[in-house]
Amino acid sequence: MAETHSLQDLQQPAVSSKVFVQRDYSSGTICRFQTKFPSELESRLDKQQFEETIQALNNLYAEAEKLGGKSYLEGCLACLTAYTIFLCMETHYEKVLKKIARYIKDQNEKIYAPRGLLLTDPIERGLRVVEVTIFEDRSIGSGR
Amino acid sequence: MKNCEYQQIDPQALSTPTPTPPPHQGDEPEKKTEPKRPKRKWEVFPGKNRFYCDGRIIVARQSGVLPLTVGLILVTSGLFFIFDCPFLVKHLTSCIPVIGGVLFVFVIITLLQTSFTDPGILPRATPDEAADIEKQIDNTGNTSYRPPPRTKEVLINQQVVKLKYCFTCKMFRPPRTSHCSLCDNCVERFDHHCPWVGNCVGKRNYRFFYTFIVSLSFLTAFIFGCVTTHLALRAQGGKGLVFALQESPGSAVELVICFFSVWSILGLSGFHTYLVASNLTTNEDIKGSWSGKSGEDVTNPYSHKNIFINCCSVLCAPMPPSLIDRRGFLPADESAQTGGTDIELPTLATKSEINVCTQGTKGLLESAALPPLLSTSCPQGKPQTAHPCPDISPAVNSDPSPELSTGCGAHHRASSHRDASPPRHTKTRSKKCKRAALHIPNPAFDAPVSPTSPDTGPGSKGRGHKGASFAPLH
Numbered sequence: 001m002a003e004t005h006s007l008q009d010l011q012q013p014a015v016s017s018k019v020f021v022q023r024d025y026s027s028g029t030i031c032r033f034q035t036k037f038p039s040e041l042e043s044r045l046d047k048q049q050f051e052e053t054i055q056a057l058n059n060l061y062a063e064a065e066k067l068g069g070k071s072y073l074e075g076c077l078a079c080l081t082a083y084t085i086f087l088c089m090e091t092h093y094e095k096v097l098k099k100i101a102r103y104i105k106d107q108n109e110k111i112y113a114p115r116g117l118l119l120t121d122p123i124e125r126g127l128r129v130v131e132v133t134i135f136e137d138r139s140i141g142s143g144r
Numbered sequence: 145m146k147n148c149e150y151q152q153i154d155p156q157a158l159s160t161p162t163p164t165p166p167p168h169q170g171d172e173p174e175k176k177t178e179p180k181r182p183k184r185k186w187e188v189f190p191g192k193n194r195f196y197c198d199g200r201i202i203v204a205r206q207s208g209v210l211p212l213t214v215g216l217i218l219v220t221s222g223l224f225f226i227f228d229c230p231f232l233v234k235h236l237t238s239c240i241p242v243i244g245g246v247l248f249v250f251v252i253i254t255l256l257q258t259s260f261t262d263p264g265i266l267p268r269a270t271p272d273e274a275a276d277i278e279k280q281i282d283n284t285g286n287t288s289y290r291p292p293p294r295t296k297e298v299l300i301n302q303q304v305v306k307l308k309y310c311f312t313c314k315m316f317r318p319p320r321t322s323h324c325s326l327c328d329n330c331v332e333r334f335d336h337h338c339p340w341v342g343n344c345v346g347k348r349n350y351r352f353f354y355t356f357i358v359s360l361s362f363l364t365a366f367i368f369g370c371v372t373t374h375l376a377l378r379a380q381g382g383k384g385l386v387f388a389l390q391e392s393p394g395s396a397v398e399l400v401i402c403f404f405s406v407w408s409i410l411g412l413s414g415f416h417t418y419l420v421a422s423n424l425t426t427n428e429d430i431k432g433s434w435s436g437k438s439g440e441d442v443t444n445p446y447s448h449k450n451i452f453i454n455c456c457s458v459l460c461a462p463m464p465p466s467l468i469d470r471r472g473f474l475p476a477d478e479s480a481q482t483g484g485t486d487i488e489l490p491t492l493a494t495k496s497e498i499n500v501c502t503q504g505t506k507g508l509l510e511s512a513a514l515p516p517l518l519s520t521s522c523p524q525g526k527p528q529t530a531h532p533c534p535d536i537s538p539a540v541n542s543d544p545s546p547e548l549s550t551g552c553g554a555h556h557r558a559s560s561h562r563d564a565s566p567p568r569h570t571k572t573r574s575k576k577c578k579r580a581a582l583h584i585p586n587p588a589f590d591a592p593v594s595p596t597s598p599d600t601g602p603g604s605k606g607r608g609h610k611g612a613s614f615a616p617l618h
Binding site (some may be wrong): 018020024026027028029054064065066067071072075076078079081082083084086091092093094097123125126127128129131 | 218249250253254257266267269270272273276298299300305307315319320332351352354355421445446452455456459460462463464466467468481
């Protein structure tokens with residue numbers, strides 16, 4: 001129990017809150033996130049910056065799920081081999097997910113971490129939300 | 145890496161009458177004596193699924209009649225190859241066993257893939273997400289009773305669609321998602337729960353299922369045709385059908401099985417071909433969601449209005465990833481905290497933050513991030529690794545970098561993205577697990593309220609899963 005208390009003491013000053021950017025289902029079931037700027041971030045971040053990040057993510061997910069010649073070819077080839085090529089090959093979607101992970105890491109390093117924010121990759125939340133963790137602005141960490 | 149983990153208990157210490165207690169958190173005495181091996185997320189998965197091969201294979205709790213399905217297919221095909229093929233090869237052509245063999249292999253492979261693939265399970269909402277949603281919906285703050293069913297309306301392609309709130313998974317279900325009561329999971333693009341394959345059929349395994357039933361109908365029809373030809377050839381010359389059946393008894397069995405199954409399987413294939421062409425799911429078709437029964441002008445908002453594009457989008461679309469990270473590792477010793485029933489939200493939050501923390505802090509460390517982040521965010525990870533709590537802060541402040549990099553590095557490696565090789569044999573094994581080894585913290589969140597399915601009882605029922613069962617949110 002004592003441990004829980006210390007955890008609480010340590011936790012609450014560290015993370016002040018989390019903001020969740022929900023999915024935008026207006027175009028169907030494709031993966032898109034709402035670009036509406038959450039009010040909690042107003043003091044930390046530019047609206048435009050945030051919208052750009054989300055829009056870039058939306059574009060990347062659209063690229064992952066795009067129906068086009070290449071994806072059809074991959075699908076047909078997979079069907080002909082009774083889908084066993086999925087065991088050997090990395091799918092198009094997975095390749096784009098890696099790209100997305102790199103992009104988010106990059107954004108965190110350049111833009112969000114300096115402002116005490118942290119973006120979580122939506123794949124870690126089941127592609128439901130983009131979680132933005134807001135860290136408290138503390139100049140010296142006492143840790144107690 | 146071992147800095148933050150439990151020390152191995154000295155066997156000599158155990159045998160002596162006054163052993164020094166191992167330096168772990170005093171919450172609960174550690175039952176096992178060896179250092180805890182990191183648990184994989186499938187071991188604490190909250191749904192009613194079973195996992196094999198260390199999380200590579202996922203099936204529903206009840207295998208249904210899958211053994212019967214496999215048995216029937218094997219028996220029928222076996223009899224075909226033993227009794228009919230020799231005769232037909234001699235009298236007709238040797239292509240027959242080849243075609244039969246190809247179809248049989250197709251059927252078995254697609255059946256196993258349908259049964260053992262994650263159908264598109266949505267991981268349950270993290271406690272923070274659930275709290276956020278609750279805050280948005282319910283401003284009264286009174287959660288002592290089950291609130292009325294919550295719905296949210298969205299406009300999809302100019303069509304109003306109602307999204308329902310799932311009480312088990314604590315989130316608004318995305319469109320076309322349904323909660324399967326047998327598997328106790330929300331499944332994306334839920335088609336139906338098929339007892340024949342012993343699994344749900346959803347977004348990720350629908351193409352396997354469709355290929356399975358189509359190839360099975362071809363196989364059944366092919367065997368039926370071959371058996372009929374075989375018996376007809378044998379009965380030629382006035383010998384009669386009875387004589388033919390006596391000579392080849394296996395064919396009789398095949399005939400019966402195929403006769404009764406070909407109609408239902410062909411019918412099912414036809415039905416699903418219709419569904420694929422109109423981009424519908426069985427669930428929607430049965431409920432009549434888009435058939436305009438209510439009198440309004442409703443159309444299927446997901447259809448591309450073109451049969452070819454509909455078929456391609458259902459069967460040939462890029463394979464979506466598995467959203468439940470079955471083979472990922474849990475952050476080090478949250479898996480051992482079985483006594484975590486009374487832990488509160490902030491501590492709960494740490495678990496979901498851990499992976500955030502590890503990935504975030506590792507990157508931040510590398511780029512020499514802010515001191516507050518270093519000293520405050522890493523302790524979130526460190527207490528989980530069993531350091532006694534008074535030691536945390538001095539440990540961090542006095543010796544931040546190596547501890548952090550090893551401790552957080554351990555977490556990072558343990559629960560890492562598949563690129564960074566996990567300490568286990570994952571990398572050397574099949575790449576099938578690549579699909580599943582996406583990095584997601586999966587909260588083992590035991591819902592305090594009853595799920596939407598009527599046949600399961602309320603409260604935290606014994607799901608038989610190891611790992612933490614957590615207190616209600618509020």
